[in-house]
Structure formats: C-alpha cells, structure tokens
Amino acid sequence: MINLHSLLSLAFGEPPPPAAESTPPPADISALEPLLFALTELGIFVIIIAICMCLFRVLRGPHLADRVLAGDTVAFQVVALVILLTIRLSSTTYIDAALVVAIIGFASTLAFAQYIGNLPRPVRKQ
Amino acid sequence: MNSETLTDLIAIISITIGLFFMAVGAVGVIRMPDAYNRLHAVSKCSTLGIMGLAIGAMFHVGSLAVISKAILTIVFALVATPVGSHMLAKATHLNRMKPWEKTLSDELEIDEEKAAQQTNEKESTPLPARDRPFLSRA
Numbered sequence: 001m002i003n004l005h006s007l008l009s010l011a012f013g014e015p016p017p018p019a020a021e022s023t024p025p026p027a028d029i030s031a032l033e034p035l036l037f038a039l040t041e042l043g044i045f046v047i048i049i050a051i052c053m054c055l056f057r058v059l060r061g062p063h064l065a066d067r068v069l070a071g072d073t074v075a076f077q078v079v080a081l082v083i084l085l086t087i088r089l090s091s092t093t094y095i096d097a098a099l100v101v102a103i104i105g106f107a108s109t110l111a112f113a114q115y116i117g118n119l120p121r122p123v124r125k126q
Numbered sequence: 127m128n129s130e131t132l133t134d135l136i137a138i139i140s141i142t143i144g145l146f147f148m149a150v151g152a153v154g155v156i157r158m159p160d161a162y163n164r165l166h167a168v169s170k171c172s173t174l175g176i177m178g179l180a181i182g183a184m185f186h187v188g189s190l191a192v193i194s195k196a197i198l199t200i201v202f203a204l205v206a207t208p209v210g211s212h213m214l215a216k217a218t219h220l221n222r223m224k225p226w227e228k229t230l231s232d233e234l235e236i237d238e239e240k241a242a243q244q245t246n247e248k249e250s251t252p253l254p255a256r257d258r259p260f261l262s263r264a
Binding site: 035051076096099102109 | 128130131133134135137138141142144145148149151152153155156161164165168172175176179180182183186187189191192195196198199202203206207209210211213214215216217218220221222223
C-alpha cells in the first residue's frame, strides 16, 4: 500500500513530522492509532473510486441535472478527502479547506439550478 | 484502556460509517435510473458521510479549532444539501425532464396540468406561476 508520508515527502520535499506537536506523552499513546491510520488510507482509496464513479456520471449524464448533481457529489467527496487528511496528519490547518470547498460546492449547485430553471422550457406534449 | 484509545475507537466507528455512506452514495449515482432518484440517493448519503467523517476528526484530533470547524461543516452540510438538491429537482422539473417510466405518480405535473386547463377556461387570469421566470417566483 502506498504510504501517504512518502507521497507527501515527494510532493513537498520535507515530510511534515507526523503529529509532532500533538503527540501525547508515551503514557497516553492509544493502542488503536495504527488501525485508525490504516482505515484512513483505505478511505482515501474508497473515496478516489467514488470520485471516479461520479466522473463517469458527469461524462454520461443524459440530462444536465445529472452532471450537476454528480459535480456536487464530487465537491462533497473532496471535503471528505480533506477531513481524512486532517485525521491522518492530526493537523488543525486542513479543515478550513473542507469548509471552504463545501461552501463553494453549494454555491455552484445553486448557480447551476438557477441556470437550468431559466432555460427555455420544452413544449408540453398533449 | 486509556482515554486516547476510547476516542480512537469512537473515531474508527464513525469514520467507518461515514465511508460506508460515501461509497453507497457513489453507487447510487451510478445505479439509479433517473435524475430525481439520483438526487434522492446522493443528498442523504453525502450528508451522512460528511457527518461521520467530521465526527471522527473531532474525536481523533480533539483540539478546539478542529471541533468548532467540524461542527460548522456538519451544520453547513445539514443545511445546504437539502436546499441545493430541492432547488435542483425543482429546476429539473421546470425544465420538464421526463421521470423514469416506472415512476408511480408525479403530482406536481398533475397540478400544473390542472392549472393550465383552468387558465385555458378563464382567459382573464394572469400567467400561471410556471410560465414566469424562475427567479421571480414568490
């Protein structure tokens, strides 16, 4: 399995010390932390597969609304990725990005909904 | 079992629930037959998935900044997702997208047909609400 720290060290040069500041003293180390980190790395793969499924729907939606709702779902899955990164690194900085991405995804959904609602309507078949 | 282990246990359970709901929502995007059914699947699943992951982050990290922003994210997802999906479904119905052929009833369509028949009978009534632009509706 790809180690997240090796990827981060490739991307940013210096790997950030994993939870260097928030590491509790050795008496308080939890026994379940390796399981939690393995679960977050599994969750990254699950959400990447889910994003690929939503991108399939973006490419092949029969209606414009299908593409819009798939894009909205991709925005929420990016929020989930950012929250998983927060858990994995035990950092306090990344969760701001989750809030910002959620707000922007909501605004884009509302804009596309108004666009679809203002399109010329097809004639009703009697 | 110390307190760190207990909070990590709660975090593991809630992250598992959140990942399950995110995966089910993505499967619903693929498998559902209709845009309305897809909205139905996606809005609930992404809300519950974000909620589970944010509760996991709250319990694992545990600092005040993460807890407050995670609660903000949960409240925002709970408020924004139903509003956005309802607005998208209303706009899609305004655009007269045909529902799936096995859909049991479309009551908004029936009401619109009744309103159209009434306006055909009475010519002096103003435009029905469905012919006004989308933004100017009350």
